[in-house]
Amino acid sequence: xxxxxxxxxxxTRRGFLRLAAASASLGALAELRALPAAATSAVGxxxxxxxxxxxxxxxTQIAERMVDSGQAAAPRLRATGAIATIDRTCRQLDPxxxxxxxxxxxxxxxxxxxxxxxxxxxxxxxxxEKDASLTGWMTSRFELRRLAFWALRNLSILGYxxxxxxxPLIGYAGPLVRSPxxxx
Amino acid sequence: xxxxLLERGGDLVESADVCVIGSGAGGAVAAAELAVGGxxxxxxxxxxxxxxADFTQREDEMLPRLFEEAGMRQTADGAxxxxxxxxxxxxxxxxxxxxxxxxxxxxxxxxxxxxxxxLTAEALAPSFQRVEKNLRVKQILExxxxxxxxxxxxxxxxxxxxxxxxRHNREGCIGAGYCILGCSxxxxxxxxxxxxxRASAAGARIYANARAERIEAEGGRVRRVLGSVVDHDxxxxxxxxxxxxxxxxAAGAVASPDLLLRSELANGSGQVGKNLHLHPSVMLVGFMxxxxxxxxxIPQSYYIDQFIDLEKDPHRGYILMxxxxxxVLTGANLPGFGRAxxxxxxxxxxxxxxxxxxxxxxxxxxxxGRSLAKPRIAYRMEEGDRGQLSESLVHIAKVLFxxxxxxxxxxxxxxPLELGPGEDLSVLEQRGVQEGEIGLASTHPQSTxxxxxxxxxxxxxxxxxxxxxxxxxxxxxxxxxxxxGAPPQLTTAALADRTASHILxxxxxxxx
Numbered sequence: 001x002x003x004x005x006x007x008x009x010x011x012t013r014r015g016f017l018r019l020a021a022a023s024a025s026l027g028a029l030a031e032l033r034a035l036p037a038a039a040t041s042a043v044g045x046x047x048x049x050x051x052x053x054x055x056x057x058x059x060t061q062i063a064e065r066m067v068d069s070g071q072a073a074a075p076r077l078r079a080t081g082a083i084a085t086i087d088r089t090c091r092q093l094d095p096x097x098x099x100x101x102x103x104x105x106x107x108x109x110x111x112x113x114x115x116x117x118x119x120x121x122x123x124x125x126x127x128x129e130k131d132a133s134l135t136g137w138m139t140s141r142f143e144l145r146r147l148a149f150w151a152l153r154n155l156s157i158l159g160y161x162x163x164x165x166x167x168p169l170i171g172y173a174g175p176l177v178r179s180p181x182x183x184x
Numbered sequence: 185x186x187x188x189l190l191e192r193g194g195d196l197v198e199s200a201d202v203c204v205i206g207s208g209a210g211g212a213v214a215a216a217e218l219a220v221g222g223x224x225x226x227x228x229x230x231x232x233x234x235x236x237a238d239f240t241q242r243e244d245e246m247l248p249r250l251f252e253e254a255g256m257r258q259t260a261d262g263a264x265x266x267x268x269x270x271x272x273x274x275x276x277x278x279x280x281x282x283x284x285x286x287x288x289x290x291x292x293x294x295x296x297x298x299x300x301x302x303l304t305a306e307a308l309a310p311s312f313q314r315v316e317k318n319l320r321v322k323q324i325l326e327x328x329x330x331x332x333x334x335x336x337x338x339x340x341x342x343x344x345x346x347x348x349x350x351r352h353n354r355e356g357c358i359g360a361g362y363c364i365l366g367c368s369x370x371x372x373x374x375x376x377x378x379x380x381x382r383a384s385a386a387g388a389r390i391y392a393n394a395r396a397e398r399i400e401a402e403g404g405r406v407r408r409v410l411g412s413v414v415d416h417d418x419x420x421x422x423x424x425x426x427x428x429x430x431x432x433x434a435a436g437a438v439a440s441p442d443l444l445l446r447s448e449l450a451n452g453s454g455q456v457g458k459n460l461h462l463h464p465s466v467m468l469v470g471f472m473x474x475x476x477x478x479x480x481x482i483p484q485s486y487y488i489d490q491f492i493d494l495e496k497d498p499h500r501g502y503i504l505m506x507x508x509x510x511x512v513l514t515g516a517n518l519p520g521f522g523r524a525x526x527x528x529x530x531x532x533x534x535x536x537x538x539x540x541x542x543x544x545x546x547x548x549x550x551x552x553g554r555s556l557a558k559p560r561i562a563y564r565m566e567e568g569d570r571g572q573l574s575e576s577l578v579h580i581a582k583v584l585f586x587x588x589x590x591x592x593x594x595x596x597x598x599x600p601l602e603l604g605p606g607e608d609l610s611v612l613e614q615r616g617v618q619e620g621e622i623g624l625a626s627t628h629p630q631s632t633x634x635x636x637x638x639x640x641x642x643x644x645x646x647x648x649x650x651x652x653x654x655x656x657x658x659x660x661x662x663x664x665x666x667x668x669g670a671p672p673q674l675t676t677a678a679l680a681d682r683t684a685s686h687i688l689x690x691x692x693x694x695x696x
Contacts, residue, residue: 069526085244092417093254131522138521139598147262150597153521161511161529162244171475171533172511175241176360177368 050090051102056083058105059152061123065130066156067166075165082159089158104148111137115145186272186384188233189413189422190393196413196424198389200226201695202687203409203428205396205443208274209673210659210680211434212375212383213315217684218432219386223691226426227380227388230395230414230435231271235376239366243512246365248416250278257438259548259561263619264464266561266626268436272392273376275436278364279627280484281352281372282671283321285312285678289494290669298665299637302646311678311685318382319353319373319677330359330481332536335472336506337486339587345490345579347504352485353673359481361508379677394424397556399431399447399656406431406655418556429694430655430687432648434680437629437662441550442559444633444643450650455643459634460548461667462563462626466573466617467507467517467539468580470589475533478508491572491579492543494669499545500568501669502576504583507537517623518593519600528593538584540576541628543669544569550632561629564619574616578609596622628672630661648683655694659683 051059063086064077077083090098112118112125112133122133137149160166167174189196200223204215207229215227234249248254252268259266269275286308294300315321329337329349340347353373363372370377384390395418397411409431413422433440441457444450484506492501509517511532518528548563565573581592585605594601594612601615617624636642639651648663650656659680661672668675687694 066521067526068522069530070523071526071530089244092248134521154516156521157515158244158512161515162242167511170511170529171477172479173477175362177239177241 048091050087050098051105055102055105056087058109058123059083059086059155061130062105062108062134062152063156063159065127065134066153067160068127069169071169074169075163077160080160080163080165082156082163085162086155086159089155101151104152107148108133108137108152185388186233186380186390186392188392189424190232190415193422194413195422196391196394196426198226198425199427200224200389201428201691202226202430202432203228203426204432204434204659205409206274206434206436206439206660207272207380207390208269208375208434208436208660209276209676210661211432212273212276212379213677213680214432214434214657214659214684215388215390216379216383216386217681218687219383219388221684221688223688225383225388226428227383227390228394228396228409228411228424228426229272229274229390229392230418231269231274231392232416233272233392234277234366236366236368236370239362239368241360241362241365241368243365243510250366252438253558257561259563261562261564261619264462264563264624264626266438266462266629268438268627268629271376272380272390273374275627276374276673277366277372277376279374279673280363281354281482282484282487283316283319283351283353283674284670286668286675287494287670289498290666293498294635294665298635298642300635300646300665301637308678308682311681312674314681315674315677318378319674320355320378321351321353321373321674323351324349324354324482324485328357328359328482329485330361330478330483331476332478332481332483332506332508333486335470335476335536335587336488336504336538336583339583339585340486340488340490340504342586343582345488345583347486347488347490349485350487352482354482357482361480361483363483365510391424393421395556396435396443397446399433399443399449401449401653401656404654406653430657432657432659432683432687434658434660436660437632438550438559438561440658440660440662441632442552442556445552446556450633450643450652450656452652453640453643455634455641457550457632458547459631460550460561460563460629461544461546461631461664462548463541463628463630463667464544464563464565464569464573465539465541465625465627466577466622467537467595467625468577468584469518469528469593469595470536470538470584470587471531471591471593472534472536472588473590476536477533478506478536479510483508488583491576492669494543498669499666500543500572502540502542502572503670504576504580505539505541507539508535509537517595519595519597536584536587536589538580540573540580542569542573542576543667545667565617570617574613577612577615577617581609581612594622628661628668630664630668630672631666633658633662634665635663636665647686648679649686657683657687
């Protein structure tokens, strides 16, 4: 079952306005620009999930475009532990940094409607349309939109390029010591 | 004895002759020398005690373990990423081992412009010699230069640029290349495996997960340190109190002024937290024809000093240094997303990086923030500094091309610029370096509690002692009166050694 079809709140103008207003708080996401330097640690592991099912699906579809390589040999993001790594990272960061991420994801989901007047959600777009939507965030004249873009881009890079499956694609030979990975 | 308070649980109540706060290049040296000199010492480190077995060479695991704010520390405007250690051993656990003495022209400025007449090369030599011996500083051998450093040296030599292979504090290095993620082989002679064990062997009680939050004075003398036992995320798990006759604050140029400001101590001059220098750096990426795997081998050993002549002008200049990274950090520093981003990532094994590190005059500040974990750091380059760093982009590109790069990428966030051989490089200087337009970083914040003879214009005297609070010393990079203009590890350690000698010599006075 498509979680997006069931879990999303009913779309109303007021709902959009509330989401748009929430974006004013995205300044806190500025610090997430450096997120790749902040990843998971086996110490302090907490249980549960940071993102709910709906948010996870939006995040996954954003991350897929962020790290899309166009290479047939590239491991599919869904087939790796990338999203679990991002989720674990967010659980372990200061809530002041991460509490707006779910709102940001929903803004990305409704971005095509809010900013492009396309009556479809991000997750309903084709790959090319998703890239165009993301480009809109990256090049926006509004700093908060750009900051949100970089936060999610860097989370995606963290998730994907910390996975061993991605390393052959870029010619990275990987660590010389072996250690058990934290559970995802 | 090195104790992880998080694992022990409960509160900490201690007393000692000396309480040292911070276990990096300054604190570890001070603690060891004071303990060896017969003083009872308690060393507090807010970070965790990680050892080689914990150093997994994986970015997603090591960066949160070894860096302040999990590597996310930034200036308030987000323009500069500031990397500082947060673990037993401090930044020496993740640094890249350049071992330089303080340049004589800088010492001259400190003497002539800051009244520190005692700080001559001769006077500091015994401290430098001790530190170099204990850190096993030696010349990097020709055979130890990795592909990255050989490429950069070739480029510099073809251009006639001045450069040299530096000295490092390494012993038995196998050239794995993961220095910035902690040395899994205990080859890096960081404080973690040198001065911290030396302190412990001499009887110092060393506590990890111990965050100092307030220094209290009584009757004009320092008396005790209060704080918390904290977990890996900085959440309090217990309280701590250490009574001491002397406190040596060595928490780094961000945390030290923050702690003094919170304690409302030693700031009659109003200089605590002022005069922040960052040694700001900017990087370009070169793409070679064939894979070079620049991340393997000793990351930084060659050092281009063509653009800094401290004898001629001790207030300006920049150094060029090779730099490399692993997939996540490299990816984060490249522009774009999706296939445009991958077009660069696909060349990861062929990438070589070269950065310019600026001997800056710009002065920022550190103020206490809303939470203990997040001081507010403000810094903006003045135009003279900006001009130098913008100019450096041209020279970086020249070296990369002369070293054999087939293209050079200036990773501007919004509109990256990739140039080929023979293209006009002046466009780089024209685009220049603007905060928020291109990645800027600092690994050397300094000067926020500067030394000086004039108590109205400085925080501590030539021995690192507060002008106002007897028995309160500072022993980290915060005491540098100006930007050092060179990698600071040895100078920090040597000044701490000197401070410890001074405390030992004056001990009867403190004990009274």
